[in-house]
Amino acid sequence: MPIDKDSVVSFHYRLRVDGEQVEDSHEGEPLAYLHGHGNIIPGLESAMAGKEAGENFSTTIAPEMAYGPRREDAVARVQMKHVLTKGRLAPGQPIMVNTEHGPRQVRVLKPGKFVVDVDANHPMAGATLNFDIEIVEVRAASAEELAHGHVHGAGGHHH
Ligand code: ZN
Numbered sequence: 001m002p003i004d005k006d007s008v009v010s011f012h013y014r015l016r017v018d019g020e021q022v023e024d025s026h027e028g029e030p031l032a033y034l035h036g037h038g039n040i041i042p043g044l045e046s047a048m049a050g051k052e053a054g055e056n057f058s059t060t061i062a063p064e065m066a067y068g069p070r071r072e073d074a075v076a077r078v079q080m081k082h083v084l085t086k087g088r089l090a091p092g093q094p095i096m097v098n099t100e101h102g103p104r105q106v107r108v109l110k111p112g113k114f115v116v117d118v119d120a121n122h123p124m125a126g127a128t129l130n131f132d133i134e135i136v137e138v139r140a141a142s143a144e145e146l147a148h149g150h151v152h153g154a155g156g157h158h159h
Contacts (some may be wrong), residue, residue, distance in 0.1 A: 001138050002050045005036035008151050009048060010137040016130040030136045032155030039150060041066045044131060053138045061129045070126035077115050078106075089116055 003009055010030040015023040025031055033039040035048060043065030051057065063069050078097050085095035089111035096103050097118065106118040142152070150157050 001140075002052050003035050003048050003135070003138055004050075006141045006146060007035040008137075008139050008141050008145065008156075009033055009035050009135065010155055011048075012134040012136060014132040016132075017124070017127045029155050032151040032153075034141055034145060034149065034151050037149050041129075043129070044133075047131075048133070048135075051133075051135050051138075053135050055135045056133065058130065058132050061131065063126050063128060066127065066129050067122040067124040068126075070121050074120040074125075075109065075117065076106075076120065077117050080112075080114055080116060083116060 001007070010032045012025045012030050013023070014021060014026070035045065038045070040048075041061065043061030044059070046065075047057070047059040047061070082098045083089070083095060084098060084103060085093075089095060089108045091108055091110060093108045094105055095108055095116075095118070097106055098104075104120065106120045107123065108116055109119050110117040145152055145156075148157070152159070
Protein backbone atom coordinates (compact mmCIF):
# COMPACT_ATOMS: atom_id res chain seq x y z
CA MET A 1 0.00 0.00 0.00
CA PRO A 2 1.32 3.46 -0.85
CA ILE A 3 1.97 5.83 2.06
CA ASP A 4 -1.09 7.97 2.77
CA LYS A 5 -2.68 9.72 5.75
CA ASP A 6 -2.81 7.38 8.79
CA SER A 7 -0.23 4.94 7.39
CA VAL A 8 2.29 3.61 9.88
CA VAL A 9 5.64 3.81 8.11
CA SER A 10 8.86 2.07 9.22
CA PHE A 11 12.00 3.34 7.52
CA HIS A 12 15.76 3.46 7.66
CA TYR A 13 17.61 6.64 6.85
CA ARG A 14 21.01 8.19 6.39
CA LEU A 15 21.25 11.93 6.96
CA ARG A 16 23.99 14.08 5.43
CA VAL A 17 24.55 17.78 6.04
CA ASP A 18 27.12 19.59 3.83
CA GLY A 19 28.27 16.21 2.49
CA GLU A 20 28.99 14.84 5.95
CA GLN A 21 26.99 11.94 7.40
CA VAL A 22 25.48 12.99 10.73
CA GLU A 23 22.96 10.21 11.41
CA ASP A 24 22.44 6.62 10.30
CA SER A 25 19.58 4.45 11.55
CA HIS A 26 20.92 1.21 10.04
CA GLU A 27 22.71 0.06 13.19
CA GLY A 28 19.41 -0.13 15.08
CA GLU A 29 15.73 -0.71 14.49
CA PRO A 30 13.99 1.23 11.73
CA LEU A 31 12.14 4.36 12.84
CA ALA A 32 8.34 4.24 12.78
CA TYR A 33 5.98 7.21 12.45
CA LEU A 34 2.32 7.93 11.79
CA HIS A 35 1.98 9.65 8.42
CA GLY A 36 -0.02 12.88 8.18
CA HIS A 37 0.25 13.82 11.86
CA GLY A 38 3.34 16.02 11.86
CA ASN A 39 5.45 13.42 13.68
CA ILE A 40 8.46 14.03 11.42
CA ILE A 41 9.79 17.20 9.75
CA PRO A 42 7.38 18.53 7.07
CA GLY A 43 9.79 18.16 4.13
CA LEU A 44 10.42 14.49 4.86
CA GLU A 45 6.74 13.76 5.47
CA SER A 46 5.75 15.18 2.08
CA ALA A 47 8.59 13.28 0.33
CA MET A 48 7.27 10.03 1.88
CA ALA A 49 3.73 10.39 0.50
CA GLY A 50 2.88 7.73 -2.11
CA LYS A 51 6.04 5.63 -1.57
CA GLU A 52 5.76 1.90 -0.88
CA ALA A 53 7.59 -0.72 1.19
CA GLY A 54 10.90 -1.71 -0.42
CA GLU A 55 11.39 1.66 -2.13
CA ASN A 56 14.65 3.57 -1.77
CA PHE A 57 14.95 7.26 -2.55
CA SER A 58 16.98 10.36 -1.77
CA THR A 59 15.58 13.77 -0.96
CA THR A 60 17.02 17.22 -0.19
CA ILE A 61 15.13 19.34 2.32
CA ALA A 62 15.56 23.09 2.74
CA PRO A 63 15.78 24.51 6.31
CA GLU A 64 12.27 26.02 6.02
CA MET A 65 10.85 22.49 5.61
CA ALA A 66 13.19 21.00 8.25
CA TYR A 67 14.30 22.65 11.52
CA GLY A 68 13.81 26.24 10.41
CA PRO A 69 16.33 29.00 9.79
CA ARG A 70 19.00 29.92 12.34
CA ARG A 71 17.88 32.81 14.52
CA GLU A 72 20.54 35.23 15.73
CA ASP A 73 18.28 36.35 18.59
CA ALA A 74 18.44 32.79 19.97
CA VAL A 75 22.02 33.55 21.05
CA ALA A 76 22.16 34.94 24.60
CA ARG A 77 24.44 35.66 27.55
CA VAL A 78 23.24 33.81 30.65
CA GLN A 79 24.34 34.30 34.26
CA MET A 80 25.93 31.18 35.77
CA LYS A 81 23.31 31.16 38.58
CA HIS A 82 20.70 30.26 35.90
CA VAL A 83 22.72 27.29 34.62
CA LEU A 84 21.31 23.99 35.93
CA THR A 85 24.05 21.73 34.54
CA LYS A 86 26.81 21.11 37.09
CA GLY A 87 30.52 21.05 36.45
CA ARG A 88 32.87 22.67 33.95
CA LEU A 89 31.31 23.87 30.71
CA ALA A 90 32.89 23.34 27.31
CA PRO A 91 32.06 24.95 23.94
CA GLY A 92 29.44 22.91 22.05
CA GLN A 93 28.19 21.19 25.19
CA PRO A 94 24.40 20.88 25.60
CA ILE A 95 23.32 22.29 28.99
CA MET A 96 20.07 23.07 30.80
CA VAL A 97 19.36 26.67 31.80
CA ASN A 98 16.47 28.24 33.70
CA THR A 99 14.49 30.70 31.57
CA GLU A 100 11.30 32.64 32.21
CA HIS A 101 9.55 29.81 30.29
CA GLY A 102 11.10 27.08 32.47
CA PRO A 103 14.17 24.87 31.99
CA ARG A 104 15.47 24.74 28.44
CA GLN A 105 18.30 22.97 26.61
CA VAL A 106 20.85 25.19 24.90
CA ARG A 107 24.40 24.76 23.63
CA VAL A 108 27.44 26.46 25.10
CA LEU A 109 29.18 28.90 22.76
CA LYS A 110 31.66 30.47 25.17
CA PRO A 111 31.93 29.57 28.86
CA GLY A 112 33.01 32.26 31.36
CA LYS A 113 33.39 32.61 35.09
CA PHE A 114 30.14 34.43 35.85
CA VAL A 115 28.30 34.29 32.52
CA VAL A 116 28.08 31.87 29.63
CA ASP A 117 27.19 32.64 26.00
CA VAL A 118 24.67 30.09 24.76
CA ASP A 119 22.80 29.23 21.56
CA ALA A 120 19.17 28.08 21.82
CA ASN A 121 18.89 27.25 18.10
CA HIS A 122 18.14 23.65 17.19
CA PRO A 123 21.52 22.06 16.26
CA MET A 124 20.19 21.56 12.71
CA ALA A 125 18.59 25.00 12.36
CA GLY A 126 19.61 26.55 9.04
CA ALA A 127 20.84 23.23 7.65
CA THR A 128 19.83 21.73 4.31
CA LEU A 129 19.25 18.03 4.94
CA ASN A 130 20.08 15.23 2.50
CA PHE A 131 18.25 12.00 3.31
CA ASP A 132 18.71 8.53 1.82
CA ILE A 133 15.51 6.71 2.74
CA GLU A 134 14.65 3.02 2.67
CA ILE A 135 10.97 2.22 3.30
CA VAL A 136 10.86 -1.00 5.34
CA GLU A 137 7.15 -1.43 6.04
CA VAL A 138 3.84 0.35 5.47
CA ARG A 139 0.71 -0.67 7.38
CA ALA A 140 -2.57 0.84 8.50
CA ALA A 141 -2.64 2.43 11.96
CA SER A 142 -4.69 0.86 14.77
CA ALA A 143 -7.60 2.82 16.29
CA GLU A 144 -5.52 3.31 19.43
CA GLU A 145 -2.55 4.70 17.47
CA LEU A 146 -4.86 7.14 15.67
CA ALA A 147 -6.36 8.27 18.98
CA HIS A 148 -2.87 8.89 20.41
CA GLY A 149 -1.49 10.44 17.22
CA HIS A 150 1.65 8.26 17.24
CA VAL A 151 2.90 4.73 16.55
CA HIS A 152 3.01 2.01 19.20
CA GLY A 153 5.44 -0.92 19.38
CA ALA A 154 8.72 -1.41 17.50
CA GLY A 155 10.30 1.90 16.52
CA GLY A 156 7.45 3.88 18.10
CA HIS A 157 6.12 4.72 21.58
CA HIS A 158 6.11 2.28 24.48
CA HIS A 159 3.68 3.22 27.25
ZN1 ZN B 1 0.25 6.11 22.59
